[in-house]
Amino acid sequence: xxxxxxxxxxxxxxxxxxxxxxxxxxxxxxxxxxxxxxxxxxxxxxxxxxxxxxxxxxxxxxxxxxxxxxxxxxxxxxxxxxxxxxxxxxxxxxxxxxxxxxxxxxxxxxxxxxxxxxxxxxxxxxxxxxxxxxxxxxxxxxxxxxxxxxxxxxxxxxxxx
Amino acid sequence: xxxxxxxxxxxxxxxxxxxxxxxxxxxxxxxxxxxxxxxxxxxxxxxxxxxxxxxxxxxxxxxxxxxxxxxxxxxxxxxxxxxxxxxxxxxxxxxxxxxxxxxxxxxxxxxxxxxxxxxxxxxxxxxxxxxxxxxxxxxxxxxxxxxxxxxxxxxxxxxxx
Numbered sequence: 001x002x003x004x005x006x007x008x009x010x011x012x013x014x015x016x017x018x019x020x021x022x023x024x025x026x027x028x029x030x031x032x033x034x035x036x037x038x039x040x041x042x043x044x045x046x047x048x049x050x051x052x053x054x055x056x057x058x059x060x061x062x063x064x065x066x067x068x069x070x071x072x073x074x075x076x077x078x079x080x081x082x083x084x085x086x087x088x089x090x091x092x093x094x095x096x097x098x099x100x101x102x103x104x105x106x107x108x109x110x111x112x113x114x115x116x117x118x119x120x121x122x123x124x125x126x127x128x129x130x131x132x133x134x135x136x137x138x139x140x141x142x143x144x145x146x147x148x149x150x151x152x153x154x155x156x157x158x159x160x161x
Numbered sequence: 162x163x164x165x166x167x168x169x170x171x172x173x174x175x176x177x178x179x180x181x182x183x184x185x186x187x188x189x190x191x192x193x194x195x196x197x198x199x200x201x202x203x204x205x206x207x208x209x210x211x212x213x214x215x216x217x218x219x220x221x222x223x224x225x226x227x228x229x230x231x232x233x234x235x236x237x238x239x240x241x242x243x244x245x246x247x248x249x250x251x252x253x254x255x256x257x258x259x260x261x262x263x264x265x266x267x268x269x270x271x272x273x274x275x276x277x278x279x280x281x282x283x284x285x286x287x288x289x290x291x292x293x294x295x296x297x298x299x300x301x302x303x304x305x306x307x308x309x310x311x312x313x314x315x316x317x318x319x320x321x322x
Contacts, residue, residue, distance in 0.1 A: 016211045018218040026209040048187040050177045057179040058256050059224025066220045095219045100259045
């Protein structure tokens with residue numbers, strides 16, 4: 001049995017995101033999991049996700065931080081509520097603010113590891129700290145403030161309104 | 162005669178970026194221009210650049226802020242040096258740090274306007290303030306710290322090293 005990722009639990013009506021939606025055939029379809037207290041995601045950039053020859057384009061790295069962060073926030077909300085991720089109402093988070101520090105160029109041509117950690121929960125806001133590793137070396141640090149989507153809005157989306 | 166964009170002046174060896182490289186056939190190929198003291202870029206997200214139905218995916222917005230910011234930094238460096246953008250050595254900037262605040266959801270299905278302004282120049286670092294408008298309403302604010310790529314590195318890239 002293969003472990004389901006956080007994104008595999010998103011309801012279909014909320015699974016269109018270019019970064020993390022399982023239904024977006026053009027998108028990145030990232031998959032995030034728990035690894036103890038941290039969340040983890042692996043992603044192999046395509047050859048055309050280039051900045052300058054040999055290195056990954058920063059916009060992709062920002063997108064990975066963004067979607068892995070909002071996924072981690074949702075998973076953390078289920079953990080805090082001691083609920084399984086397939087129970088309703090669905091917890092979904094949107095990114096309110098994103099910060100990315102490019103510490104060094106990220107080499108292209110290898111699988112990257114994106115890691116996340118819940119730093120703070122303040123009401124409906126969750127602060128996620130993240131970092132990206134290439135070959136075991138941290139090349140990017142990021143921070144996401146994710147905000148829980150109100151249940152009524154989730155329900156409206158589920159109804160297609 | 163059509164006005165050339167900042168990105169049209171990037172040397173071929175540095176024109177591969179997924180966000181702004183004119184030679185990246187898979188990429189966004191954004192085009193930035195001066196509009197008085199501000200820089201401007203128009204971009205029409207594709208239908209699959211979706212977050213939840215009706216709205217643009219945040220990772221794309223971060224990428225637009227990123228590449229329009231580094232392009233604006235390069236153009237500003239030429240302006241400060243009172244040099245035309247087709248003169249050598251080429252000024253190129255990479256993003257050291259990126260901050261994006263999603264003020265409200267950005268509607269999908271229309272052309273977006275990305276605006277930038279040089280806020281501070283500190284040695285090789287340029288701080289660019291940016292914002293994205295949809296239908297005249299600011300939905301995103303961003304900040305990019307761009308760092309000038311050392312001339313030797315630009316030359317090495319031009320030589321294909």
